[in-house]
Amino acid sequence: KIxxxxxxxxxxxxxxxxxxxxxxxxxLALTDLDKQGxxxxxxxxxxxxxxxxxxxxxxxxxxxxxxxxxxxxxxTGSHLDTQPTGGKFDGVFGVLAGLEVVRSLNDQNIKxxxxxxxxxxxxxxxxxxxxxMMGSGVVSGRFxxxxxxxxxxxxxxxxxxxxxxxxxxxxxxVTGRKFHxxxxxxxxxxxxxxxxxxxxxxxxxxxxxxxxxxxxxGRESHAGTTPMHLRCDAxxxxxxxxxxxxxxxxxHAPGCGTVGxxxxxxxxRNTIPGKIEMSIDLRHPLDEELSAMDKAxxxxxxxxxxxxxxxxxxxxxxxxxxxxxxxxCVNAVRKAANDLGYSNMDIIAGAGHDACYVSDFAPxxxxxxxxxNGISHNEIESTxxxxxxxxxxxxxxxxxTMAEQ
Amino acid sequence: KIxxxxxxxxxxxxxxxxxxxxxxxxxLALTDLDKQGxxxxxxxxxxxxxxxxxxxxxxxxxxxxxxxxxxxxxxTGSHLDTQPTGGKFDGVFGVLAGLEVVRSLNDQNIKxxxxxxxxxxxxxxxxxxxxxMMGSGVVSGRFxxxxxxxxxxxxxxxxxxxxxxxxxxxxxxVTGRKFHxxxxxxxxxxxxxxxxxxxxxxxxxxxxxxxxxxxxxGRESHAGTTPMHLRCDAxxxxxxxxxxxxxxxxxHAPGCGTVGxxxxxxxxRNTIPGKIEMSIDLRHPLDEELSAMDKAxxxxxxxxxxxxxxxxxxxxxxxxxxxxxxxxCVNAVRKAANDLGYSNMDIIAGAGHDACYVSDFAPxxxxxxxxxNGISHNEIESTxxxxxxxxxxxxxxxxxTMAEQ
Ligand SMILES: NC(=O)NCCC(=O)O
Ligand SMILES: NC(=O)NCCC(=O)O
Numbered sequence: 001k002i003x004x005x006x007x008x009x010x011x012x013x014x015x016x017x018x019x020x021x022x023x024x025x026x027x028l029a030l031t032d033l034d035k036q037g038x039x040x041x042x043x044x045x046x047x048x049x050x051x052x053x054x055x056x057x058x059x060x061x062x063x064x065x066x067x068x069x070x071x072x073x074x075x076t077g078s079h080l081d082t083q084p085t086g087g088k089f090d091g092v093f094g095v096l097a098g099l100e101v102v103r104s105l106n107d108q109n110i111k112x113x114x115x116x117x118x119x120x121x122x123x124x125x126x127x128x129x130x131x132x133m134m135g136s137g138v139v140s141g142r143f144x145x146x147x148x149x150x151x152x153x154x155x156x157x158x159x160x161x162x163x164x165x166x167x168x169x170x171x172x173x174v175t176g177r178k179f180h181x182x183x184x185x186x187x188x189x190x191x192x193x194x195x196x197x198x199x200x201x202x203x204x205x206x207x208x209x210x211x212x213x214x215x216x217x218g219r220e221s222h223a224g225t226t227p228m229h230l231r232c233d234a235x236x237x238x239x240x241x242x243x244x245x246x247x248x249x250x251x252h253a254p255g256c257g258t259v260g261x262x263x264x265x266x267x268x269r270n271t272i273p274g275k276i277e278m279s280i281d282l283r284h285p286l287d288e289e290l291s292a293m294d295k296a297x298x299x300x301x302x303x304x305x306x307x308x309x310x311x312x313x314x315x316x317x318x319x320x321x322x323x324x325x326x327x328x329c330v331n332a333v334r335k336a337a338n339d340l341g342y343s344n345m346d347i348i349a350g351a352g353h354d355a356c357y358v359s360d361f362a363p364x365x366x367x368x369x370x371x372x373n374g375i376s377h378n379e380i381e382s383t384x385x386x387x388x389x390x391x392x393x394x395x396x397x398x399x400x401t402m403a404e405q
Numbered sequence: 406k407i408x409x410x411x412x413x414x415x416x417x418x419x420x421x422x423x424x425x426x427x428x429x430x431x432x433l434a435l436t437d438l439d440k441q442g443x444x445x446x447x448x449x450x451x452x453x454x455x456x457x458x459x460x461x462x463x464x465x466x467x468x469x470x471x472x473x474x475x476x477x478x479x480x481t482g483s484h485l486d487t488q489p490t491g492g493k494f495d496g497v498f499g500v501l502a503g504l505e506v507v508r509s510l511n512d513q514n515i516k517x518x519x520x521x522x523x524x525x526x527x528x529x530x531x532x533x534x535x536x537x538m539m540g541s542g543v544v545s546g547r548f549x550x551x552x553x554x555x556x557x558x559x560x561x562x563x564x565x566x567x568x569x570x571x572x573x574x575x576x577x578x579v580t581g582r583k584f585h586x587x588x589x590x591x592x593x594x595x596x597x598x599x600x601x602x603x604x605x606x607x608x609x610x611x612x613x614x615x616x617x618x619x620x621x622x623g624r625e626s627h628a629g630t631t632p633m634h635l636r637c638d639a640x641x642x643x644x645x646x647x648x649x650x651x652x653x654x655x656x657h658a659p660g661c662g663t664v665g666x667x668x669x670x671x672x673x674r675n676t677i678p679g680k681i682e683m684s685i686d687l688r689h690p691l692d693e694e695l696s697a698m699d700k701a702x703x704x705x706x707x708x709x710x711x712x713x714x715x716x717x718x719x720x721x722x723x724x725x726x727x728x729x730x731x732x733x734c735v736n737a738v739r740k741a742a743n744d745l746g747y748s749n750m751d752i753i754a755g756a757g758h759d760a761c762y763v764s765d766f767a768p769x770x771x772x773x774x775x776x777x778n779g780i781s782h783n784e785i786e787s788t789x790x791x792x793x794x795x796x797x798x799x800x801x802x803x804x805x806t807m808a809e810q
Pocket of ligand 1: 090124125126132133189350351352353627628629675
């Protein structure tokens with residue numbers, strides 16, 4: 001039903017924008033490369049007959065008209081931004097699968113009652129600007145528009161300025177968005193579908209997530225003249241905190257705990273570090289377990305502070321509880337997979353996705369496809385044309401079903 | 406004998422160049438601020454009647470003529486570059502104490518048999534470009550000129566290009582320098598003089614030093630979807646290495662071990678770190694102990710590699726054995742301190758100093774003065790006018806004695 005070669009070719013074409021030596025993709029949110037990716041996508045969507053709008057946070061909406069334009073669209077989509085060491089599929093697949101659905105509907109002259117709308121959500125990765133899923137978060141009302149526009153990256157550049165700079169500070173308001181239903185297709189980014197040898201993951205929800213910034217304050221002094229017992233080494237204290245994050249996650253299986261970002265100040269090899277800025281990312285499918293992890297983190301910090309004399313400030317700047325997707329939408333995905341003969345299993349998303357925030361205001365679910373060795377956020381991220389074809393076919397089927405109801 | 410107010414005023418004047426909010430000084434080697442500091446110093450030296458030369462590695466030599474210009478000069482001096490979180494005295498004091506000696510000799514119309522030469526050595530700190538003591542190291546023949554010019558900073562800027570840019574790639578060759586004797590005045594940067602309540606440290610030698618770059622290679626993957634037991638987290642492995650560096654130093658008292666520099670790749674909060682670049686700095690006054698520390702480090706790395714699956718490359722790019730200063734020069738410093746009635750003690754330098762490399766080719770020693778709480782490489786580094794006066798008076802006395810012999 002869909003054109004698998006065309007989908008694959010588009011994926012490979014888009015991957016050239018920010019393509020890396022190791023075969024991955026580095027297209028950070030609101031950089032020149034993000035702009036190029038967005039522009040290529042808009043060109044394709046217009047060629048496929050879609051009307052295009054951009055909202056005040058830079059989300060792109062491409063609409064294929066329905067027979068009854070007074071009805072809310074059936075939505076799909078994902079994001080075009082990547083991690084610094086990103087792959088060719090994370091996010092992009094969900095956007096281009098949406099485009100392929102529209103192209104296939106055109107090929108087969110299929111009219112739908114509801115319009116079909118593909119969204120590209122701004123800064124889903126949360127890597128250059130934190131937190132993640134900003135575009136969908138603003139539309140859902142979880143984040144204030146102004147607060148998000150005022151976010152800065154590690155070099156102090158303001159999100160709102162970067163959005164203007166790349167020409168994607170649009171005029172459509174971020175409020176009042178409606179979907180009859182919303183489906184996001186995404187690679188799993190984890191090992192479970194592959195381990196269970198399933199083609200499709202029917203995503204029933206997403207795990208909860210807590211993001212923190214931690215600042216550790218020690219005292220700079222000379223690496224050669226300061227006796228070991230007189231030091232107040234912020235980096236040494238941070239090693240205890242990093243290990244505690246690991247321990248807390250392991251003690252709350254299947255929770256995850258990660259320190260991915262860290263800056264050492266003054267970062268001079270013969271000065272004992274006086275200050276560390278680091279991120280902490282805790283996740284769990286159960287909210288009570290996530291709370292327990294949060295509590296264990298605070299306790300660990302108090303212990304490390306008193307053991308080391310290094311002061312630790314913890315800023316818990318982002319939290320969202322585990323998400324449960326809409327039963328009808330979940331069933332639509334499961335039915336589509338079964339009807340098409342794809343092996344499938346229910347699964348919980350380990351990553352955050354725009355669909356998690358869309359589900360605040362619209363019936364939503366997700367379609368997962370396997371990725372090689374469960375590896376994502378890595379340039380070697382890999383999946384096959386057949387796996388993409390399966391995911392996109394399920395998406396087409398689910399959209400068509402919902403767009404008639 | 407010296408003009409203490411003038412010395413202090415010059416220190417405070419120089420500290421304005423790169424002065425920081427917390428009262429420190431950030432004047433990294435071969436930056437625009439380093440250029441400004443060098444130019445101010447040259448102006449002062451010329452006003453004091455010195456002739457000025459710059460060599461191919463940017464060392465500045467300011468000479469007050471002696472009665473017999475065929476004789477090798479008595480040398481003094483230190484460096485004008487600072488740490489990123491540097492103080493107002495580290496290095497600068499040794500340069501301006503040299504200038505104050507010349508000014509005082511002028512005031513009192515004292516002629517010396519040997520010329521007196523003040524050196525400003527390029528990039529002593531080793532912070533922006535590693536290793537440290539580059540200017541004196543090139544002159545001593547420890548480093549090749551070309552190799553040092555080709556060193557790059559963390560942004561990939563080449564030392565030779567930066568030297569040209571600030572106008573300090575001079576014409577005087579780096580070879581053939583001679584000193585009848587060399588004395589460097591410096592704040593102790595450690596706690597011992599203060600603890601023993603002594604005004605002057607008679608520096609008999611410097612501890613040995615080993616610098617390494619370590620690269621840890623794990624595997625990037627997603628912070629939310631990668632189960633804890635499937636991770637290969639380079640940052641987590643680095644915490645073991647940092648703790649081992651600490652343990653090794655403590656097991657070899659009074660050795661020191663420090664990780665001051667670290668970069669996380671890709672440094673994205675929701676990607677498990679795939680690569681860590683970090684520095685390791687090991688020091689000990691006894692060479693056999695320093696070797697034992699080096700061996701313990703290699704063993705620890707092998708253990709961490711096999712325990713974590715993270716590959717660790719260790720590049721031992723700098724080593725110098727403990728330094729023993731010239732007995733005559735050491736005695737000259739001790740005698741000057743005693744003659745002037747300053748309480749004093751013998752001491753070993755914990756930091757590397759240009760004098761350590763000068764002692765390769767000339768009779769050398771150093772004069773230490775206390776600093777508040779033994780803290781250096783910190784913006785709050787502090788010392789008093791009286792302490793500076795004592796150090797500079799001992800320097801004057803030692804120089805005059807040697808310049809007559
Ligand atoms: N899908 C995805 O990688 N999202 C990034 C946000 C997260 O860290 O989960
Ligand atoms: N004096 C001083 O701080 N030198 C820097 C080189 C070192 O790390 O010892």
